[in-house]
Amino acid sequence: MAADQGPAPSLRPGVPPGAAPAAPVVTVAGPRVARAEEVLTPEAVAFVVGLHRAFEGRRQELLTRRKSRRAEIAAAGTLDFLPETAAVRAGDWKVAEAPRALQDRRVEITGPTDRKMVINALNSGAKIWLADFEDATSPTWENVVSGQVNLIDAYLGRIDFSTPAGKAYALKPAAELATVVVRPRGWHLDENHLLVDGVPVAGALFDFGLYFFHNAARLLARGAEDPNSGPYFYLPKTESHLEARLWNEVFTHAQAAVGIPHGTIRATVLIETITAAFEMDEILYELRDHAAGLNAGRWDYLFSIVKNFRDAGDHYILPDRNSVGMTSPFMAAYARLLVQTCHKRGAHAIGGMAAFIPSRRDAEVNAVAFEKVKTDKDREAANGFDGSWVAHPDLVPVARASFDAVLGDRPNQKENPGSPEAVTAAQLLDIAGAGGTCTEAGLHNAVQVGIRYIEAWLRGLGAVGIFNMMEDAATAEISRSQIWQWIHNGVVLSDTGEKATAELVRRLVAGELAALRAELGAEAYAGGRWAEAAELFEQVSLAEEFADFLTLPALPLLG
Numbered sequence: 001m002a003a004d005q006g007p008a009p010s011l012r013p014g015v016p017p018g019a020a021p022a023a024p025v026v027t028v029a030g031p032r033v034a035r036a037e038e039v040l041t042p043e044a045v046a047f048v049v050g051l052h053r054a055f056e057g058r059r060q061e062l063l064t065r066r067k068s069r070r071a072e073i074a075a076a077g078t079l080d081f082l083p084e085t086a087a088v089r090a091g092d093w094k095v096a097e098a099p100r101a102l103q104d105r106r107v108e109i110t111g112p113t114d115r116k117m118v119i120n121a122l123n124s125g126a127k128i129w130l131a132d133f134e135d136a137t138s139p140t141w142e143n144v145v146s147g148q149v150n151l152i153d154a155y156l157g158r159i160d161f162s163t164p165a166g167k168a169y170a171l172k173p174a175a176e177l178a179t180v181v182v183r184p185r186g187w188h189l190d191e192n193h194l195l196v197d198g199v200p201v202a203g204a205l206f207d208f209g210l211y212f213f214h215n216a217a218r219l220l221a222r223g224a225e226d227p228n229s230g231p232y233f234y235l236p237k238t239e240s241h242l243e244a245r246l247w248n249e250v251f252t253h254a255q256a257a258v259g260i261p262h263g264t265i266r267a268t269v270l271i272e273t274i275t276a277a278f279e280m281d282e283i284l285y286e287l288r289d290h291a292a293g294l295n296a297g298r299w300d301y302l303f304s305i306v307k308n309f310r311d312a313g314d315h316y317i318l319p320d321r322n323s324v325g326m327t328s329p330f331m332a333a334y335a336r337l338l339v340q341t342c343h344k345r346g347a348h349a350i351g352g353m354a355a356f357i358p359s360r361r362d363a364e365v366n367a368v369a370f371e372k373v374k375t376d377k378d379r380e381a382a383n384g385f386d387g388s389w390v391a392h393p394d395l396v397p398v399a400r401a402s403f404d405a406v407l408g409d410r411p412n413q414k415e416n417p418g419s420p421e422a423v424t425a426a427q428l429l430d431i432a433g434a435g436g437t438c439t440e441a442g443l444h445n446a447v448q449v450g451i452r453y454i455e456a457w458l459r460g461l462g463a464v465g466i467f468n469m470m471e472d473a474a475t476a477e478i479s480r481s482q483i484w485q486w487i488h489n490g491v492v493l494s495d496t497g498e499k500a501t502a503e504l505v506r507r508l509v510a511g512e513l514a515a516l517r518a519e520l521g522a523e524a525y526a527g528g529r530w531a532e533a534a535e536l537f538e539q540v541s542l543a544e545e546f547a548d549f550l551t552l553p554a555l556p557l558l559g
């Protein structure tokens with residue numbers, strides 16, 4: 001405002017012009033969670049409120065922008081690299097050097113932040129533990145607050161746990177523990193239990209802000225670079241470099257606010273949307289002082305392709321989930337581009353999740369899981385990735401063997417430029433080129449997985465084993481969005497010759513509920529949330545208007 005304009009008129013009746021801005025009204029409205037007061041201290045809440053006040057406006061703008069971008073994609077029926085950022089792609093620049101704790105990331109275990117899992121993950125022998133508030137967590141107030149309590153206890157080396165049967169859990173010596181990398185929720189989810197002037201804060205800023213605030217205080221006490229830890233993050237579901245820019249602004253603000261050096265925070269960005277795949281360079285560039293790498297989040301990536309091209313015709317129809325994999329040409333192109341981009345920019349390239357989970361009770365299931373995961377990790381290591389994810393502690397040695405065989409004593413292979421084959425937009429979008437079939441068996445599986453997962457999520461479980469596969473929010477999104485896509489494109493199922501229709505899906509849902517009642521028994525069935533899960537599943541897979549995320553209509557049903 002120009003100096004001669006005088007003070008702005010007061011918009012608050014009775015408050016003189018130029019008076020200090022009103023203090024925000026902050027409401028914490030969740031059910032009681034044990035030890036919440038250790039996390040939700042007045043200072044930590046004020047820090048999150050400060051983030052909200054600084055960045056909520058921009059978050060909303062970017063969420064609106066997602067909608068217009070999707071409308072553009074629907075109109076064009078295709079996608080390409082951005083002309084306006086060609087100079088960034090062509091430029092000669094690198095991201096900041098990784099801190100010591102993030103140099104060797106050959107095996108990363110992922111999982112939710114409940115107490116037992118925290119201890120098991122940290123003790124697993126993995127280099128990194130991705131502490132997940134996203135795909136693997138149902139964001140009940142209990143889960144998001146107690147997760148923060150557990151992270152503080154883990155950082156202080158005082159986390160322990162025992163089961164009602166007396167099995168005791170404790171941390172191994174500090175030098176043997178995984179480094180913690182926290183994955184906050186994506187930009188789309190609100191935290192409805194913390195309101196500022198009646199507006200919910202972003203789940204992303206709640207998870208990031210609380211972990212950063214508590215972690216940064218300890219970091220300051222320990223000295224500039226802790227060899228085993230720091231404020232390290234995974235950033236999920238990013239759709240554009242502008243969203244990465246917002247994270248960069250949040251990091252810059254957060255570091256300045258608590259007085260730790262710019263660049264202390266390190267973030268690995270999941271490339272798990274089709275739009276982000278076209279902006280890998282740009283995302284690293286925006287975050288270059290804070291970037292630690294990119295990750296190939298294959299499950300949300302498939303979901304994002306279906307979501308964005310759901311009504312773009314036959315070329316984009318995703319066949320049965322188990323007939324597409326990382327060797328499908330469009331997925332191989334995505335992995336290739338990720339390794340090429342990361343290594344050109346000095347960043348780590350981290351592989352994704354093979355969803356097969358082992359069983360300690362069934363040797364055959366175990367053998368299949370080990371073999372499938374080994375094949376997947378061998379391929380990633382050979383293709384230039386610096387490390388990869390596993391979902392279960394028993395898979396840590398499997399993935400480590402794959403990466404040891406390629407890396408040897410080197411912490412990573414960032415000097416490996418990856419495949420010399422350039423990646424084109426057409427290759428990234430060649431879904432039809434994957435072949436694969438759409439079957440009623442695939443449709444049935446999608447119904448089963450979708451209902452079972454949503455029911456677990458409503459009870460506060462964000463990751464579950466279903467039919468020996470790891471299922472989480474990302475894989476459930478594939479199930480329901482694929483059904484929407486098949487119905488709206490009139491797909492004919494190759495094994496029955498029948499068309500995929502809403503009526504067929506409703507029949508399969510009813511059949512699945514009856515099967516579950518028989519499998520569980522009437523009492524256990526009645527104790528679950530099956531009817532709500534089925535209703536929500538039908539809504540997100542059959543409603544004409546496609547829900548951007550299934551967790552959005554599901555959120556109000558959580559405690």
Ligand SMILES: CC(=O)SCCNC(=O)CCNC(=O)[C@H](O)C(C)(C)COP(=O)(O)OP(=O)(O)OC[C@H]1O[C@@H](n2cnc3c(N)ncnc32)[C@H](O)[C@@H]1OP(=O)(O)O
Pocket residue numbers: 109110111112116117118120121132135136299300353357358359360390391392393463464465469470471472474475
């Ligand atoms: C698309 C994506 O975003 S992938 C990343 C997000 N998804 C995830 O992180 C999933 C992580 N994995 C898991 O949550 C689990 O492995 C599940 C739910 C799939 C299966 O868990 P369970 O049914 O408990 O498996 P199982 O009984 O074989 O577990 C054996 C032991 O390993 C532990 N365990 C299993 N997975 C993990 C894990 N990821 N982290 C830590 N501990 C684990 C179990 O707690 C159990 O411990 P216990 O023997 O002390 O009781």
Ligand SMILES: O=CC(=O)O
Pocket residue numbers: 135270272296297298299300301352353474
């Ligand atoms: O977050 C990972 C994914 O595959 O989705």
Ligand SMILES: [Mg+2]
Pocket residue numbers: 135236237270272297299300474
């Ligand atoms: Mg994901």
